[in-house]
Amino acid sequence: MGKWYSKFVLASIIVILIVGLSACESNKKAVEDNIGIIEGDQNESTIEMEIPDKTFKVLHVMSYHTPWEWTETQLQGFKDGLGQDIDVEYKVIEMDAKNKSNIEWLEEIGAQARGVIDTWQPDLVFTSDDEAQEFVVTHYLNTDIPFVFCGVNKLPEEYGYDKSNNVTGVLEIEHFAESLNLLLEVAPDIKSVAVVFDDSPIWGPVEARMREQLHRFPEIEFPIWDTIYTYDEFQSKMLEYQDQVDAIGLIGIFNYKNENNKNVHYRDVLRWVKENSNLPDFSYWYDRASYGTLAVVSVSGYEQGLSAGKKARQILVHGVSPADIPMDHTTKGQQLISLARARTLDIDVSAKVLLSTEVKTMYEWER
Structure with missing residues (x-):
């Protein structure tokens, strides 16, 4: 009797366990059927929800201008990240800060952008690069309108974003070591480098990050870190560098003033450099x-805008608070070589480099 009863109890327990496990698997499948689990990218939504039946109003305040590859790809990336399955009405404001960097203009265009926000009342504001943060977004910290940024060089706390519940976005971290390593593949005899900036405040954090990585290049000296204010000064300095260093980091080249106190276009700056x-x-x-x-x-x-667009989708479609969406930065870089410039400098670029990079065979002004 005792042995039979023990076997009966053991069999009953096994049956209960099997039924329980089957139920768990069924429940798990039911959950997975209703939740889209996206691995990897934290910007992706984890819950598939019904698209709201409304037209979202999105204001894009770009610090710079269009047409320009940088701003155009940012906006296209944002639209792709936000998704083509929702209805969006866009308005775009160009602050044109690369061509008009004086404080009077930036305050004026910033006020115009804020006027559009106050009257149009967008569902979300997408801002790109630093000037839009300083002259627009900082006026709306901890308000009801969500803001998503990209292309920002300064640290978030410099704009108060670390203490704001309505702002998130994507920082712009430059590829210093990667760019210099590519240059060394093309010109391996480089032993000293001059680095030049214009007077824009966005370059302070960039310079700091570059200096933090200098230990990766112990064989190279960086004796010159110049902030240059005028086009005449830039031309004079560049001619001096020819006998002082082996290479140049052309970082900030937008705000050089001519004799009329107007910014010389960066394309004209680079053409002068070539010549x-x-x-x-x-x-x-x-x-x-x-x-x-x-x-x-x-x-x-594009990657900057794409990541920002995915964050905007979380806010508009899934109702996530910007405060719950981490600020981050993109890591994907693209290698490019100007073969036209290499020919001008009489530099032979190896087949290995040419096969692993995008190659520009002509100067843009020759097209």
């Missing part, structure tokens, strides 16, 4: 290679 400098150079943005900078590992404007 007057014999030093190999590097930078961080795609179109620099198009205008003659020899080596570039580019920050992707």
